[in-house]
Amino acid sequence: MAKRVVLAYSGGLDTSVIVRWLTDKGYEVITYTADVGQGEELAEIPDKARAAGAVEAIVEDIKEEFARDFCLPTLRALALYEGKYPLTASLSRPLISKKLVHYADKFRADYVAHGSTGKGNDQVRFELSVWALNPDIEVLAPVREWEFKAREEQVEYAKKHGIPVKATKEKPYSIDRNLWGVSVECGPLEDPWQEPPEDAYQITTSPERAPNEPEYVTIGFEEGVPRSLNGAEYRLLSDLILELNEIAGRHGVGRIDMVENRLVGIKSREIYEAPGALVLYEAYRDILSLVTDRFTFHYFMNHVPHEYAKLVYEGLWFTPLREALDAFTGRLARDASGEVRLKLYKGSVSVVGRRSPNSLYEEDLATYTEEDAFDHIAGKHFTKVWGLPLKVLGKRRS
Template sequence: MKDTPKKIVLAYSGGLDTSVILKWLKETYHCEIVAYSANIGQDEDWDKVREKAWATGADEVVIRDLRDEFVRDFVFPMMRANAIYEGQYLLGTSIARPLIAKEQVNVAHETGADAVSHGATGKGNDQVRFELTYMALDPELKIIAPWRIWDLNSRSRLIAFAKEHGIPVPVTKEKPYSMDANMLHISYEGGILEDPWAEPPKDMFLWTKAPEDAPDEPQYVEITFEKGDPVAIDGEPLTPRKLLQRLNELGALHGIGRIDIVENRFVGMKSRGVYETPGGTILRIAHQNLETITLDREVVHLRDSLIPKYAELIYYGFWFSPEREALQALIDESQKDCSGVVRLKLYKGTCQVVGRRSHKSLYSPELATFEADEVYNQRDAEGFIRLQGLRLRMRAMLQNKLGAEDQE
């Protein structure tokens, strides 16, 4: 058949789903399969992932370490925008998918593959994020989404298929929820969390301490920024990856970064998610507060009005879109003077800004003071207020006139 792929690159994790998919692709299309895995900071034994891919029938196995690129080229640009979806979600999974898919396209080019495949289900957001990236970067690649076309639509069927084909199925106790992890966050969804009234079990959280169990003494930390990006902690210069790792350690120790939300998926349904984003939470708070002294008022207000749209583009999978790139250009332009240091106090689940300074600060003690000054003439405010109130006065005068006519 004309549309039959000759070689497929599968986004492979080594778990039950993608292991079954690997074998299913082999049996269905009778072509070479490249098992591709991306290391973006999740806790994996990559040697075992490689061995299992070979044992399950992969013709090639490619594992890429994308941790530096993830933080530098995806997390930090997003943080320069203070991006947050629906007021709470820091987009930990959303921002990882375009990078994984981008490298998958690169692997397809390097190995001569003409098709790509993923293990995302037909109900979630990830199928959209993967496939929009494929289309944006190479529209000629065939896309195979097994969950939308096969009949293995339950865990019991997946396990039966795996046993039938000699794919190892772990005899470990099944987690009552699904997880996804990378350097920015850990997410928990499904299972026992599908009841939005049920509190998550305390032992579910793998990263952060419960705030009540965090240290009884606060810890102070200083983050240095250059043009909107963090570059040092407590005066020590760090690479993007090491800086985020350090903030993750600090945030986890002090119980920072837990959220429990019901979010609106792109496909239309609501989904309850619980997230741990310790370093990202600290970073966003610090960056926002540095902007309060380095950014012009109207620039801040304009940028803030665009955050919901920017976050929505990431959540929906439009990272590689002209509109996201245009917004990023505006955001990055706004960050050229966003340099300085922010001091924070970390304590039992809270992250409080207690100081900020910058050699490019627009904050002027001479103007802000309540004491006498020679810079600002307070009488000037009278004309300013009268001009601002002109339209309100005209409206009131008209209403009074019409009211009087109605009484005649």
């Protein structure tokens, strides 16, 4: 009986060659392609996969599952890797891994496979996620061990075997896209001193070419879930994110240029575009600060965003740590209902208004008018007690 493997398949050169390469080695290859909002036409994928040698080709729309179960928890954690990266590509890997394991069980396959390289982060994310869900399954990564040293060799192999691949020479960039954003690397971006060429950006307008007038958007939250955009209700979170990508992208919002620390120990220069995600981050941070008490909000901001981003980046999605952090952020989200108004202008996004039925802001305490209800005499005594340790320290020093 032939060995059976379920392959994460994009339809590009690498994974198309993998199908034939594994077939030549005696495997029955079943391809799995996830629609996570990459904006590509996937109707031709099954024919391409079978032409390359696949015995079965699965294409599945999982945009809403991705938005609801992966993007939303990460938003609630305000997770940004190294304070900048909203984990666009990182987030899709555990979900795709979950699907690979599911279909491996359904088709009784003993292997799953991916197209990641030996120096990338995705090999870790795929393999740790798969093993967390099925520790007995074996993961194959042909790109790490096959004989091809250059892309041109893969193109020749594809031609020899009649594999339908559009590319005939290396593109300057490696691009990964989903509804949460776009990651771009390689080509001229490998020089960290060089400004990213404009053609590297996929979904955002250059701030210099963005409209000369600002645009305002209002995002409505219900218990930490974005539900409305400019008053229009959205049944699907994925649709709201995609629409926000269009609006914010028009204004050049969401561009990130960074040198990040990869898991394998190297530094990598990447650019990202996440217009919708970054607008939602700004909005959610603000609504959370409005409805959360100082002690809890400070603890959250000091501990959760960094730790959550780190575990997503490092392939630790299917862990008790992530589940525990979700429980914490889920509790905070119960109070995060209301609206946030934001201003988009030439690459920048700023919050200009917020309101919530659960707001802890009290105008009569904050005001400096005659309506001021704050006890200023109490402030005098508070300062005296609060500063007592420093007063004692000052006496000792003098």
